[in-house]
Amino acid sequence: MTHRAVCLISGGLDSCVTAFLAKKEGYDELHAISFDYGQLHKQELSCAKKIARVVGAKNHVLFFVDLKRFGGSSLLDKTFAFPQDRKMSEIGKGKIPSTYVPARNTVFLSLALGYAEVLDADAIFLGAHAMDYSGYPDCRPEYLQAFQTMANLATRRGVEGRPILIKAPILNLTKAEIIKKGIELGVPFEYTWSCYQGKHKACGRCDSCLLRLKGFQEAGLEDPLSYEQYPNWYKKP
Amino acid sequence: MTHRAVCLISGGLDSCVTAFLAKKEGYDELHAISFDYGQLHKQELSCAKKIARVVGAKNHVLFFVDLKRFGGSSLLDKTFAFPQDRKMSEIGKGKIPSTYVPARNTVFLSLALGYAEVLDADAIFLGAHAMDYSGYPDCRPEYLQAFQTMANLATRRGVEGRPILIKAPILNLTKAEIIKKGIELGVPFEYTWSCYQGKHKACGRCDSCLLRLKGFQEAGLEDPLSYEQYPNWYKKP
Numbered sequence: 001m002t003h004r005a006v007c008l009i010s011g012g013l014d015s016c017v018t019a020f021l022a023k024k025e026g027y028d029e030l031h032a033i034s035f036d037y038g039q040l041h042k043q044e045l046s047c048a049k050k051i052a053r054v055v056g057a058k059n060h061v062l063f064f065v066d067l068k069r070f071g072g073s074s075l076l077d078k079t080f081a082f083p084q085d086r087k088m089s090e091i092g093k094g095k096i097p098s099t100y101v102p103a104r105n106t107v108f109l110s111l112a113l114g115y116a117e118v119l120d121a122d123a124i125f126l127g128a129h130a131m132d133y134s135g136y137p138d139c140r141p142e143y144l145q146a147f148q149t150m151a152n153l154a155t156r157r158g159v160e161g162r163p164i165l166i167k168a169p170i171l172n173l174t175k176a177e178i179i180k181k182g183i184e185l186g187v188p189f190e191y192t193w194s195c196y197q198g199k200h201k202a203c204g205r206c207d208s209c210l211l212r213l214k215g216f217q218e219a220g221l222e223d224p225l226s227y228e229q230y231p232n233w234y235k236k237p
Numbered sequence: 238m239t240h241r242a243v244c245l246i247s248g249g250l251d252s253c254v255t256a257f258l259a260k261k262e263g264y265d266e267l268h269a270i271s272f273d274y275g276q277l278h279k280q281e282l283s284c285a286k287k288i289a290r291v292v293g294a295k296n297h298v299l300f301f302v303d304l305k306r307f308g309g310s311s312l313l314d315k316t317f318a319f320p321q322d323r324k325m326s327e328i329g330k331g332k333i334p335s336t337y338v339p340a341r342n343t344v345f346l347s348l349a350l351g352y353a354e355v356l357d358a359d360a361i362f363l364g365a366h367a368m369d370y371s372g373y374p375d376c377r378p379e380y381l382q383a384f385q386t387m388a389n390l391a392t393r394r395g396v397e398g399r400p401i402l403i404k405a406p407i408l409n410l411t412k413a414e415i416i417k418k419g420i421e422l423g424v425p426f427e428y429t430w431s432c433y434q435g436k437h438k439a440c441g442r443c444d445s446c447l448l449r450l451k452g453f454q455e456a457g458l459e460d461p462l463s464y465e466q467y468p469n470w471y472k473k474p
Contacts, residue, residue: 065302065348072355096393103351106391110347111302114340118309143390150383154343154375156333 004029004121005167006112009051009060011044013192013212014170015127017178019055020185021169022125031119032057035108037101038068038076041198050191063111067101074098075196082196084205085231088214091207092135099196099207105138109147109166116164117155123165132175132211144168175215183221190224201226241266241358242404243349246288246297248281250429250449251364251407254415256292257422258406259362268356269294272345274338275305275313278435287428300348304338311335312433319433321442322468325451328444329372336433336444342375346384346403353401354392360402369412369448381405412452420458427461441466 005027007019011034022030032052034045045062052060067076074080080098105128112124128139137143148166152158170178182189194212195202202209204227213234216223220237242264244256248271259267269289271282282299289297304313311317317335342365349361365376374380385403389395407415419426431449432439439446441464450471453460457474 061306063303063306066300067351069298069300070352070355072351096396100393101351102354102393103347103388103391106347106387107344107351110340110343114304114309114338114344115307117339118307137393137396138391140390143387146383146387146390150343150380150387151340153377153380153383154340156337156339156374159333159374 002029003027004031004119005123005125006031006033006116006119006121007055007057008108008112008124008126009034009048010127011047011051011192012127012194013182013189014129014178016051016192017182017185017187018125018127018168018170019051019057020182020187022123022167023055024185025169027123030055030057031115031121032060033112033115034060034062035111036062036064037104037107038066040075040078043198044193047191047193050188054188054191061115065107065111067104067107070102073101075101083207084203086207086210088210088233091211092133094135096135096137097207099134100136103138105136105143106147113151113155113164117157121164123167125167125169127170128168129170129173129178131173132215134207134211141171144171174218175211176218179215179219179221199228201228203227204229204231239266240264241268241356242360242362243268243270243353243356243358244292244294245345245349245361245363246271246285247364248284248288248429249364249431250419250426251366251415253288253364253429254419254422254424255362255364255405255407256288256294257419257424259360259404260292261422262406264360267292267294268352268358269297270349270352271297271299272348273299273301274341274344275303277312277315280435281430284428284430291425291428298352302344302348304341304344307339310338312338320444321440323444323447325447325470328448329370331372333372333374334444336371337373340375342373342380343384350388350392350401354394357394358401360404362404362406364407365405366407366410366415368410369452371444371448378408381408411455412448413455416452416456416458436465438463438465440464441468
């Protein structure tokens with residue numbers, strides 16, 4: 001019997017490791033979906049394309065959903081400032097940062113839910129994690145649990161008692177653990193892009209670069225990506 | 238203080254009455270949103286435009302989200318048959334009909350949630366109702382409650398203890414009661430379109446026409462729309 005799953009692939013490190021985990025869990029027909037949501041740079045989308053190919057996805061849907069039309073985030077609107085050079089102890093604590101995109105995961109998961117139901121897929125995999133993260137509300141375990149409950153009531157499959165599972169296998173791993181897991185699985189980290197800026201090299205200053213570099217440092221591994229600069233605490237392993 | 242709300246307006250009778258109720262409830266700044274989701278006809282969208290204007294919405298967003306790409310519904314795919322001439326006792330009972338669009342309300346509400354958060358709106362109004370309805374899972378009270386719980390966890394406003402309310406004021410009304418309520422509020426029913434087909438006249442055969450005609454008949458009122466034919470039980474009031 002075919003075990004079908006929809007994988008949300010952003011082009012970042014987390015969703016890439018997650019897609020490889022989906023395969024390892026025995027899902028033998030992966031349907032990748034990535035979103036062009038009006039993000040200021042598209043680097044991550046070309047990474048997503050490579051990742052979908054390498055993980056052996058049966059197909060890859062690049063879905064357009066214009067969240068830029070609403071705005072409200074520094075990832076969508078150049079006039080918003082986004083945090084740079086923060087202390088690691090500040091990231092994920094206190095105020096939700098300007099990089100938060102209102103309802104982004106909810107929109108992405110909802111679209112993936114519709115797609116999964118049409119495909120008759122058993123699961124949706126996403127790379128949310130709540131350990132070394134930016135403090136977005138829609139990455140927390142309690143959020144994902146509530147989405148699952150809602151999805152079961154929303155869908156024909158839910159009514160039939162065959163709910164589509166929302167799976168976030170790296171939810172409770174640290175960034176270092178995610179990277180080590182990726183190495184075990186042969187994840188090509190050179191095909192992933194985490195930086196919030198779309199320059200030739202990663203900036204090494206945004207929250208996403210800082211979390212990634214800290215993860216590689218703690219894992220004792222070198223990040224294959226090039227950075228424009230490194231935070232002062234970073235030492236190449 | 239401005240009371241801001243996002244109103245989902247499909248162009249149908251239910252969402253139209255709902256928008257008028259939002260205004261009556263004291264929401265003085267309405268932001269209408271309608272979805273071009275790849276439905277086979279666009280008649281309802283031109284109706285939505287008129288309704289947004291008549292209800293006095295501050296603006297009207299026509300948002301494109303291509304659910305047709307996934308398919309899986311007779312409202313999206315011409316190769317699916319859709320039910321016609323059913324007995325009223327069959328509608329909303331038993332199997333979910335082919336007009337169900339997987340995760341449609343979840344996708345629409347998620348997008349409205351993102352929009353509402355950016356606008357700092359206090360509520361989202363939708364015209365879901367669970368009495369004289371087609372048996373879609375994502376119109377049931379328990380579904381909407383679960384969406385509210387999820388939305389509170391998903392958003393910055395939820396985290397701040399100022400949740401965006403999901404409001405479905407006609408949820409427990411019959412079609413006849415919705416129509417009577419609309420008459421009280423001065424709803425221009427001639428600007429609404431319920432038929433699943435996009436012909437010049439409403440077909441009078443699809444579930445949506447049948448529910449509408451039954452509602453008008455029970456309300457003792459005449460539907461201002463023209464129909465290609467009427468079901469045999471229908472008597473003009």
